[in-house]
Structure formats: structure tokens, C-alpha cells
Amino acid sequence: MVFWIAMMGTVLLMALGTGCGQEEAGGTPEPGPKEGQFAFPALQTEVPLYELTIPAETMAKFEANPYEDEHPATFVFAGKSYTVGVRLRGSSSRFFPKKSWRIEFPKGTEFDGRRKHNLVAEFQDRTMMAEKLAYDLMLAMGLPAPVTKYVRLSINGQYQGVYLDIERVDNSFAKAHGFVDPDPTIYRCGAKDCEMKLWRTDYQQDWQKETNEEKEPGKDDIRTLMTVINRAPEPDFPRMLGENLEVERYLRTLAAEVLISNNITEDSQSYLIHDRTTYKWTYVAWDLNNADSRWWPTYGLGMKPVANHPLFPFSLADAWVEKMYLKRNTRPDFLPTFSNLTTRILYNPELREQLFAVVEKSLDELFAPAVIEPRLDAMHQLIAPYMDADPYLLLNDVGQPDPDGLAKFREGLPFLKAYAKQRTDFVRRELERLRAPPSTLRLQAVSPGEGWVELHNPTGQALSTAGLVLTTDLRRTIPTLRHPWSSTVLPERRVPPNGTVRFTRQELGFTLPPEGELGLFDGVSVVGVKDVFFYAALPSGGTYARGSDGSHWEAR
Template identity: 30%
Template sequence: MDETANLPLYKLFIKPIDLKELKRNIWIDEPLPAQLRIDGKRLEIDVAFRGSHIRDFPKKSYQVTFYKPKKFMGSRQIHLNAEYKDPSLIRNKLSFDFFSEIGVLAPQSRHVFLTINGKDEGVYLEIESVDENFIRRRDLPAGSIFYAVDGDANFSLMSDLEKETKKSLKAGYETKWKDSQLAEFQLQELIYKINTISPLEFEREIPKYVNVQQYLRWVAGIIFTSNYDGFVHNYALYRNGESGLFEVVPWDYDATWGRDVNGKIMEADYVPITGFNTLTARLLDVNEFRRQYRMMLQEIMSDQFTHDYMMPRVEKLLDLIRPFLSDDPYKRDHIDLFEGEPKVISDYIEERRNYLFSKLHKLE
């Protein structure tokens, strides 16, 4: 791989015995020491596989934690996603960029080329970790961050996994960062209030806990990208320590823009315009919030979710990674599929727009 090319080259070095151990049991979360070289810099790191079902794929995804130095480019931790089931390799980044453009906090990301012990592993997506540095990098007020780790992060008192009452109000969440000892209590209070505020008081009371405008923009982002799991999984919660309000940050958006989690074509009407989860349902039950949401959808369909706006962005990302596919051992035999992705995404945008226009009346 040519180091002068315009895709950053990440050289990962792991002791052969450690690499063998990593591959022996892919479900071990314990990180192993390694070295990462970027732009001539030698970084001491810990590395582990990341994800759940994606660990079974031939092309692995990795979580990298810096320990010497403690940070690199302002990050303590980064994620290297293989994007194995996405023939385009761009859907995750396309989605994060889209969320940012419609006014939602989203991780920064960029494509890189990864080698391990000198062997080409291919094109990866480096994704910023949503942690305390995510907050600092944006000059946001200090606050707490919780990851939605499974379907129980559905803003409900009922378990999405067990189909019974949750054993804990924290079920479905993992604390990533907390700015006070009250952080987990505040998360539990949020879930409790979402489910117990009376219908008569909901419009007045819920804005004391949730940044409603931001939440509705996040819902709109899911609706346009069609992330089926987005409402109960694939997000982080950030509690702004200054306002005391919770905001939502998207995460893992490779199964979007017309392809599902298995890389298969997804029907444009698969994700309903009203979404699903308890908080979304309660918000859209309020006339004023539903009106605001409808206006957001119309605004975004006019400005960003159009063929003319999105397709140049699609083509720019594809053009960036295209020269590197012949060196990606997992993609070099599927370049024809890659070249067909602009049409898949373009067709999805057209069909999704038609579906959404046909359902806007539901929000009147």
C-alpha cells in the first residue's frame, strides 16, 4: 500500500502469539498490547475485537485504546470498523455526516487502510468514540454518557428482550462516562419520568428532562437513513450538565440507505414514519411535538434528503476508497457490487421520499 496515497495508512503490529490468542477466542473482551503506526508516529495501544455478531465475520472490527501517549488527535479510544456487510463501505460515514448536517450530534469518522503485521487487511472506517473527549472536542458542557448496548434501551419500563417488566431502570445501558455520582440516578429518573408523567402534563414536563427538538431531529435522522434498530439500540445518551437535558447520539449506521444488517436490499417502507419506542410514541401523541416533527421532515426532505444533495456526497466517498479496493483482500473480488452501490442508494432515496410523502398526513 502506497503511504503517499490520500487514505491514511494504519500499521498495526501485534505479537504473533497475542494475535493467535486474539483469533483463538473471538469473544474475549480482554484487550492485548500492540503498536499502531500512523504517519510515522509510533503509538503504544491496547487492541480488542469489537461488536457482537460482527466478530464472526472474516474481516474483524477493532477497538483501539491509546496508552502511550494517552491520547492521539484528542482521542483516548477509536473504533476501526470493517463494514464487512456493506458493499459500499460508506453507509456508516454517510449517515454520521447526514446527522451532523441536520443538526444532530454525531461521531466524526474517516476511512483508513489497515495492515496487521505487514499484511493488508483493507479499507476500514475509523470512528470517534463517544466519551468525555467527544464532549470536550465540541466545547460542550461537561456531562454523562450512556451507551445503549441492547434492545432494553427502549425508553420503556418493559423489557424488549424478556417481554416483562425490567429488573432495573438502567437495563439496556452501559455507563461510558459520568460527571457526577448522580449520573446513573439521573438516567433512571429519565426512564421513570418518560413512563409515568400523565398525558395531561407530558407536553409541559418532558422538556425538563429531554431536549425535545434535538430528540425529534434524531428521530428524523433514523427515519431518513432507515436504521431499523436505531430506536432501541445503536445510540448513546449525553446528559448536558449545564441544561440537565438528555440528547441522543447515533451509533452503528451501516445497515442503512437501502441495505439491511445482512447487506440485503431493504424495502423503502420498512421503517415507519412514526418510528417506534415509548418516548417517540409519547412525543408524537402531543399535537405540538407532532407538528414540529412534521415540519422537520418536510424541511429536511426539501434541503438534505434529496438526490441532488446526497449523491455528490455518495460519489465523493466512493471515489476516495475506490483505488484501495484492489488491495482489500475481502473486497477485491466484489468490486462490481461496489460499483452498483450508487444506484442502490439513489433508488432508495427516491423510493423513501415517495413513501414519506405518502405518510405525512399521519402527522397532521
């Protein structure tokens, strides 16, 4: 898929906020970041020990049922005891040998500034650094992202190893990260979702309202946001999105996910926070250990970094969408899963170039070798003294011996440095490619009322429409998925260089809805996208068409 940017002079980077502090690396501190520069937050200097005492009968219940409810336990730190509630946390991680834990202190009691703590085992990452790096990147970009801290954990006197304590996203999080509203409304996207669509399939779960359910029953607020995301007319999309969403924050989140190669967003149950004072929403990414920057336990010594994951994960630009669809397609109604919001941003010239600029800024200021390598050195040196005693490091994810576990951790540092270098090179090449002029047919004009669609050939050679799929459901893009009442396989039509071709309602064989989405695909891959277009209803006789610059859409 190729995007086109009409470039006029030099692209200027936006003023993108301040960093979040400077590295604590020992010795004389480096000069602080310049105004507007991204900078990593200070790294902790010690790894504290948390001790849990959990009754034997409770441990037996957790063993028998990983989804067992919370039970009382005793938490000890620096000689001080607290009565807390504990349970296992995570999804598939509940079944790994090294468990992840949720600890909740009583109401009115906070530990380290919070009542609720997520102790994540990071068992599927032999580097033990990929998820912390992801959250620290987001904090470095000035995002309201969970603060993380390495800790050691002992349960009933038995050392469990190093964990990552991840800040929970709740009202305390909103207060700590400067939301204006003291009581914002927080949602989590449901299981197998995070798609930012107006409808979901029956195997997906609805948005989960975490706060203000009694004050504001129902979910009209988030449905309004989804309507803007999916139905704002393309000419007005940047403005309308900016009135409802903290767009710059979202673009920075996408940039961070590009750097780490995030890859399974639909399982993340990430958050949307509605600040009812500013009237804007903020997306907060969660579950960032699913990234190609990690070292899976099943891979052996000498693992090579996977640095060529397509840019902008969980969008129609991401070939991983098809990979996950093929992997999880276990029922006839299963459909490809991707974000409409990210996809729309990529097909809007204004927002797309803003996103590209943030990605380039993050590469320059966070992934440059002089920045990322000392950061990785410091993280590795912080936890390395405590890894030899980790009883789970020599096990794989099904509990079988992994005698190379410790060696993999030690190789994790050069592995991540190589990943950062290779990822940087790959991302820069991809941005250059994506900025090239279009080389395929694309949508040129759409008349929902009259039911016709016009395609344009922007290249210097004739192109054919044979086999292409035109669809009003971006999830149904190949013949085995398509519905005849919402899509068609186009017949052979030769489109001359810089020429157009129009398909009438009769030729299409289906009726365009008054408002919705429209996509042109190669008919082979579920992500074989050539162009997409989202639109709102128009007055009678209205038409959407590309303007004279050949890029932006206009309503006529």
C-alpha cells in the first residue's frame, strides 16, 4: 500500500511538548533536554524487595483456578506489614510458570502512592526490558502513560524473581498525570476489540465502563466519539477529531508503538479517558509486552531481532492484521481486526504527515544510538544482579527446562541494541516509501445518492481494474469474506495514464449507504488495500471528490 504526500518545501516538525526528566546514570548528570525535546524519565537506582505471605489453601485455589477471585494476604516492605487482597492477573500469562499478580491495598491506604499494583512477570520476554522500554518511551514523549518500576518479589519466603510494577489506569492515574477533570470517565476496550468501530461481532466484548457508571449511566459519550471517528466527513475529519480527541497524544502513542513494533492490540484492553472538563478523550495504551522487540522464551540463543514489522500496527497498513486473522480464524464469522481510527489517520494527508513527523522526532531523540544504548545499558545493569536467582528463568512457557534462559537474558542487551538500530533503519526506509507518489488506482469521487464510484489512475501507465474489490465493509475485502450486497469484484476496465473510470450503481450491483466507509482492495489479501474513504451523509445530489491537489477530499 502506498500513501502519497504532496510535499511543499521542507516539512517542519511540530512543537511537541517537553520531556519527562533526565537519566540517572551515576556520575555527572548529562545536560537536561532542550525545550520540546523528548527525553527518557529518570531510571530508578534500586530494585526493592516486596514480600507476600499467601495462605497455602489460597495458593491451592489459584493453582486449581487461575481466575479465582481476590483473597486476603499479607504484604511486607521494609519491615512494615499491610493486609492486602491478591489475585492472579493477565490472560494467557495466568498459565505460565511464573505468575503475574494484582495487589490491592485497603481503601484509604496507599503504598508508593497507589492502592492497586500490577506485578507483571514479563515471563515471555527474556530481555526483561521490552515492556518497560515501551512505557518509558511514551513517558519520554510527554504522554500520560503508566509509570513502571522494577521490583523483586518473594512469596511465602520463596524468591520469585524480578517483576515490573505497572501503574494502574484509574482515577489516581488521571490525577497523577495532570488530567483537568478530577473524576474523568474511564473505559477499557473489550476483549478482541480496540477497533474504534461503530459495531462489533458477537465474539467481541463491549467497552467496559470503569468509572462514573452511577453518575452517568449508559455509554452515550463513547458512542458519540465512535461516531466522530467513523462518520466525520473526510474534509472535516482533522477538525472534528481534534474537538473530541487529544490527537497529538494519540499520534505520539502510535509513534511509540512503531518503535517497539507493537503487534496484538486487540487483546490489550487499552483505555480511553474522557476528561469532562476539556471535553476531550485520551487513549492510553496497555499490555505492551506484545511487541516484536521482545525475546520469546521459545527462541534459542543467537536470536535475530524482528525489526521489519510493518509500520503503524493494528491498521490496514499492517500485514500482521492478516497474519492474526489467519491464525485465529477458527469460526466462520471471524473477521480481520484493525483500528478504524489509525487507518483513517493514515489516509488523511494532514494527520498522516503529522504522524510521520512525530515518528521521525522519536527516532532522532529516543532511538539514536547515543540515547537508546546508554538507556538499555542502565536498565540491564539495574536488574542483572538479581537474575541469577530467578527460579523461573530456566523454564520455558510450558514449564519445560530451558538451560539457556540466563544466557538469553545476558544476550538480551546486545539483542535490543541491534533491534533499535535495525528498526530505525527500517522505519526510515518505510517512511520514504510511504511518502512516494501513488502507484495504484485509487478512489477519486463518490456519489452515495446516485450510487456511483470513480477511480483514478495517477501513474504514467495504463492500469486494470480486473479482480479488484470495492467494498463498503473494510472487514470484508476478499471474495471468501465479501457480501454481494456490500461489495463487488470489479470487471476488466483499462484506465489510461492519469485517467478515470466510473462504475455505476448497476455495474457495482450494490447500493452505497448514505454514510459509511468505502475501500478499494486487491481482492487477494485482507490488507491488500489500495485506498479507503470514510464519509458522512450529504444533501441530495451531493458528491465527494478529490480537490485540485489530488490528495484532500472535498464535498460538492
